[in-house]
Amino acid sequence: MTSIAAEADDRNADWRDSLLGSMRELWEFRELFYYFAWRDIKVRYKQTVLGALWAIIQPLFTMLIFTFLFGKVAGISSDGIPRPLFYFSALVPWTYFSATVSNVSMTLLANSDLLTKIYFPRVVLPGSVALSGLLDFLIASTMLGVFFVYYEVAPGPNLLLWIPFTLALVALALGVGMFLAALNVKYRDIKYAVPFGIQLWLFVTPIIYPLNSIPHQYRLFFAINPLSGIIEGFRRSLIPGMAIEWGPATYSLAAAAAIFAIGSWFFNRSAKEFADYL
Amino acid sequence: MAGTRASIEVSRLSKRYELGKRRDLTTFREQLMRLVQPGDKEPDRELWALKDVSFSLNEGEVVGIIGRNGAGKSTLLKILSRITFPTSGRIRVRGRVASLLEVGVGFHHELTGRENVYLNGSIMGLRKREVDERFAAIVEFAGVEQFIDTQVKHYSSGMRLRLGFAVAAHLDPDVLIVDEVLAVGDVGFQKKCLAAIEGLHGGGRTVLFVSHNMAAVENLCSRAIWIDGGKIRQDGPAKDVIGDYMASFAAGEGAGADLSNLESRTGTGDARFTRIEFLAPDGTPSPIARSGDPLVIRLHYYANAAIHNPSFGFRLYTAMGTLVTESGHLLHGIPIVRLEPGHGHIDIEIDSLNLLPDRYHLSLWITDPSGQAIYDGDVRSILEIEAADVYKSGKLPNSRQGIVYFPLRWKIPAPQAVRETAA
Numbered sequence: 001m002t003s004i005a006a007e008a009d010d011r012n013a014d015w016r017d018s019l020l021g022s023m024r025e026l027w028e029f030r031e032l033f034y035y036f037a038w039r040d041i042k043v044r045y046k047q048t049v050l051g052a053l054w055a056i057i058q059p060l061f062t063m064l065i066f067t068f069l070f071g072k073v074a075g076i077s078s079d080g081i082p083r084p085l086f087y088f089s090a091l092v093p094w095t096y097f098s099a100t101v102s103n104v105s106m107t108l109l110a111n112s113d114l115l116t117k118i119y120f121p122r123v124v125l126p127g128s129v130a131l132s133g134l135l136d137f138l139i140a141s142t143m144l145g146v147f148f149v150y151y152e153v154a155p156g157p158n159l160l161l162w163i164p165f166t167l168a169l170v171a172l173a174l175g176v177g178m179f180l181a182a183l184n185v186k187y188r189d190i191k192y193a194v195p196f197g198i199q200l201w202l203f204v205t206p207i208i209y210p211l212n213s214i215p216h217q218y219r220l221f222f223a224i225n226p227l228s229g230i231i232e233g234f235r236r237s238l239i240p241g242m243a244i245e246w247g248p249a250t251y252s253l254a255a256a257a258a259i260f261a262i263g264s265w266f267f268n269r270s271a272k273e274f275a276d277y278l
Numbered sequence: 279m280a281g282t283r284a285s286i287e288v289s290r291l292s293k294r295y296e297l298g299k300r301r302d303l304t305t306f307r308e309q310l311m312r313l314v315q316p317g318d319k320e321p322d323r324e325l326w327a328l329k330d331v332s333f334s335l336n337e338g339e340v341v342g343i344i345g346r347n348g349a350g351k352s353t354l355l356k357i358l359s360r361i362t363f364p365t366s367g368r369i370r371v372r373g374r375v376a377s378l379l380e381v382g383v384g385f386h387h388e389l390t391g392r393e394n395v396y397l398n399g400s401i402m403g404l405r406k407r408e409v410d411e412r413f414a415a416i417v418e419f420a421g422v423e424q425f426i427d428t429q430v431k432h433y434s435s436g437m438r439l440r441l442g443f444a445v446a447a448h449l450d451p452d453v454l455i456v457d458e459v460l461a462v463g464d465v466g467f468q469k470k471c472l473a474a475i476e477g478l479h480g481g482g483r484t485v486l487f488v489s490h491n492m493a494a495v496e497n498l499c500s501r502a503i504w505i506d507g508g509k510i511r512q513d514g515p516a517k518d519v520i521g522d523y524m525a526s527f528a529a530g531e532g533a534g535a536d537l538s539n540l541e542s543r544t545g546t547g548d549a550r551f552t553r554i555e556f557l558a559p560d561g562t563p564s565p566i567a568r569s570g571d572p573l574v575i576r577l578h579y580y581a582n583a584a585i586h587n588p589s590f591g592f593r594l595y596t597a598m599g600t601l602v603t604e605s606g607h608l609l610h611g612i613p614i615v616r617l618e619p620g621h622g623h624i625d626i627e628i629d630s631l632n633l634l635p636d637r638y639h640l641s642l643w644i645t646d647p648s649g650q651a652i653y654d655g656d657v658r659s660i661l662e663i664e665a666a667d668v669y670k671s672g673k674l675p676n677s678r679q680g681i682v683y684f685p686l687r688w689k690i691p692a693p694q695a696v697r698e699t700a701a
Contacts (some may be wrong), residue, residue, distance in 0.1 A: 028403065035400040101420050117383040119360040119375075120401055274361040275356065276295070 013107065022121065022268075024042075024162040029121050038129030041135055055136035057141045059091040066091075070208050079210040081239055082151050089235045093146055093165070096137040097173045097227065098198045103129045104177025105194050108185050112278040122271040126178045130170050137166075139167035144238075154240065161237040161244065164253065168230050175263030182270035185277045206232055211248070223248050226255035283372070285453055285484040286335040286358065291367035293328040293353050293508075326354040329508040331367070338454075338482040342495035342516055344503040344523055351488045354505065355379060355457050358486065373452025376402060380457070382442025387431035391422055391441060398445045401405050412448040419442035419470070447474040453484045490637055493519050493665045493676030524566060524664060537578075537657055543656075545652035549585055549617065549644045553578040554659045559627070568666035569635055569675065569683065575626040577642065579654075585617040587647045590624055594661070594683055595639040602638065608647065632685065635665040636677040 004025075045051045063084055069085040070076045078086035104126045108115060111125055141162075148155065184190035204212075205227045214222050222228055229252025236242045321640035328350045335341055343351050356362045383522060384401045385394045395416055399409040409416075417426055420440040422433070430438060489495050495502055495516060502519035504512040507525075512519045537551045555576040558564040567573055577590065591606030605626070607614065642657040665674040667681060675683055 032400045035397050039386055039389065039393075039397055042393070043386060046388050065508055113380075114384050116361060117358075117379045118401055119377070120403065190313065275362040 024124070025121050029124055032120060032124045033128045036124060037132035040129065040132040041273070051059075052139055055139040059095045059140050060143065062091050063087040067207060068086050077213045078208050080213070081235070084152055085147050085153065086235070087207070088144055088147060089238050090231050092137065092140045092188070092204065093169050093231055093234045094205065094207050095140065095168060096133050099178045100130050100173035101180070102132045102194050102198060103133070103176060103252055105180035105184055105190060108181050108274060108278070111190075116278050122274060123267060124182055126267070129174060130174050134170070136159055156240040158237040158240070158244065161233060165230055165233045165237065168253045168256040171260035172226055172230065173213050175256070175259035175261070178267035180207040182267045185270070185274050201227070218260070223251070226252045226259065228252065230256065283337050284334045285337040285339070285372050285492050286486070287370040288334065289332045289368050291328055291331040291354075291357065291369060292326060292365050293357060294365040295325045295327055295361070326508050328357070328364070331505070331508070331510055333503060333510065333513055335484055335486065337484055340485040340487065340499045342499035342502040343486060343496060344489045344492070344502055344520065345511075349505045350508040351505050352457060355455050355486070355488060359455055374403070375453045375455065376446060376449040377455035378443070378446045378457065379455075381446070382438050385430050385438060385442065388429060390429055391426040391433070395441065395445055398442070401410075402445065402449055404449065415418055416444045416448050419447060432684060443471055447471070451463060451483065453486070457485045457488045458467060458490065462631035487644045490662070492524065493635055493674055496520055497676070537659065543657050544655040545644070548578055548583060548655065549581040549588060549653040551577055551642055551644070551654055551657045552580050552621070554640070555641070556661070566663045566664050567631060567661060569631060570666050570668040571631050573628045573631055575628070577626070578621065578623045579644065580621050581617050581619045583619050585653065586615070588614055588617045588653065589645050589647050589649070590614070591643055592626070593641045595641065597637045597639065600681065602633070602681055630685070631663060633663045634675055634677050634679055634681060634683055635663050636681070637662050
């Protein structure tokens with residue numbers, strides 16, 4: 001065996017060791033995900049009168065405005081779904097997505113004192129942000145159930161698809177968020193770009209409109225956005241008799257997984273340097 | 279029991295910082311500009327915080343890391359704690375590491391003491407079950423039983439500190455890395471911390487300990503490593519290394535500090551401190567101030583114009599920010615009717631520095647007599663006091679015994695002393 005080959009072998013072993021090592025370490029620190037999430041939730045609603053109701057208020061009022069503005073005034077199609085249901089079913093995952101991306105992108109800066117003083121697997125911070133957001137997501141989803149009772153809509157077995165769509169939503173939000181978080185440590189431009197980017201993202205995602213209202217020649221462009229298939233999936237899996245569009249849905253699930261992989265790879269690669277820039 | 283297995287192995291460790299990287303936040307624009315104007319690239323300003331550092335520690339060794347500020351001690355601890363990564367070199371640490379670079383970091387002020395103990399324990403790698411087991415001991419150690427369900431924002435800084443150290447002291451690590459924790463807290467608590475660290479010593483744990491407090495290093499550590507300019511200058515028995523380290527001050531650049539470029543200062547600048555000097559009574563520079571020494575503090579100033587009735591003064595603080603004493607010539611009934619323009623100096627003669635060894639901060643000012651108009655203020659300088667045999671007993675007092683020592687004598691009638699000893 002030549003020395004070069006030996007070196008390459010070593011490197012492979014190192015890589016396997018480090019991957020296994022970080023997996024083992026994440027398992028060791030699994031409770032920390034929960035503790036950080038618990039801290040975030042606890043602190044978020046401390047000294048608020050309405051507490052967890054805020055998880056509902058935000059999508060609810062956005063829905064009311066949308067119903068009035070885009071439904072009554074602009075008359076944008078809602079694909080035959082009652083408008084409140086149409087908007088709210090998309091706003092629940094969207095609210096989670098936008099909050100998670102923006103909170104994850106800020107989490108390293110917000111915890112800089114910890115990062116420069118204590119070692120723990122850095123990925124716990126974004127992970128716990130995504131976890132704590134799920135509580136709001138759950139509360140808002142329950143509210144969605146109330147709408148169903150009101151509109152006397154009984155969701156079918158497709159509702160089970162919420163599980164993979166939720167996983168994809170979390171993966172996509174985390175992937176994008178971790179990428180931005182790692183960049184944010186080095187380039188503070190990100191802090192300003194994120195709110196603006198999220199605002200734009202709202203409009204290129206089928207939340208206000210159904211994807212099939214987009215003229216054919218532009219539809220592919222809209223479908224590139226992995227969030228499109230996920231949001232449409234959430235909406236369509238609720239309404240009995242609405243077919244899931246498997247093409248965009250599968251693409252979105254795969255793209256979310258890929259973005260998650262890239263985001264976490266970039267995050268971990270940058271993690272060594274976090275303390276030097278904070 | 280000290281084993282012979284290596285607990286920490288460091289070989290050829292180097293860490294380079296690019297200057298300005300930490301402070302000046304790079305933006306995309308700067309990076310773009312660099313791409314556009316590659317020729318305009320400024321020369322790399324870099325700093326080797328550590329250069330080719332190698333040593334190894336056996337299990338159960340308690341080792342002190344000493345050296346001046348900026349020598350690379352903290353960088354070394356940060357690398358060993360895996361907070362930052364070396365530019366080159368290898369480290370190998372066996373077993374669970376707990377590092378205490380700052381006490382109480384990770385506490386959230388909105389959460390209660392109890393909640394913070396669990397959160398903090400978890401950040402440091404403890405399971406909930408492990409915190410459960412240690413909880414009573416942690417709370418007792420910190421002495422915050424009554425307030426454990428109170429939000430930490432209502433805690434005094436001392437309570438917060440005690441609770442933070444208590445969690446760290448109960449981590450039960452194989453390797454403990456401690457950075458200057460003894461510079462904070464009250465004396466009683468410092469004693470407790472030292473006892474806790476000594477307890478670890480007995481338990482066969484490896485402790486790496488950074489301190490400016492030479493008496494503490496000498497008490498705690500059998501071995502010391504002196505880091506100077508990012509390199510190991512000396513590694514050996516604590517007593518020898520500390521002795522040589524202290525002696526290096528005498529050979530150093532002389533006592534005192536240039537104050538002319540200080541940035542923190544306030545005031546109009548009509549008169550400015552330019553330099554502070556620490557001198558022996560005979561006027562020779564006194565680089566090491568030791569407990570009980572006489573000292574002359576010479577304040578050099580420059581006045582732009584004549585100033586009527588200025589007031590010079592200083593405050594002496596401990597490293598923790600406790601005011602030790604304040605003094606000014608007006609308090610002594612000595613006015614300065616008119617300060618002539620130009621350079622000048624004022625001396626403060628101290629017969630005996632009744633200070634226990636520690637790092638102290640001097641804050642200087644020049645104001646008008648009412649203190650309303652500030653000519654120069656918030657001018658800070660550091661006075662380091664080293665241990666000395668002030669009781670002529672062969673025993674060095676240390677900062678665990680307080681801030682000052684009193685000029686006092688113990689009078690014990692001879693027979694009674696014997697009886698007391700016998701009893």
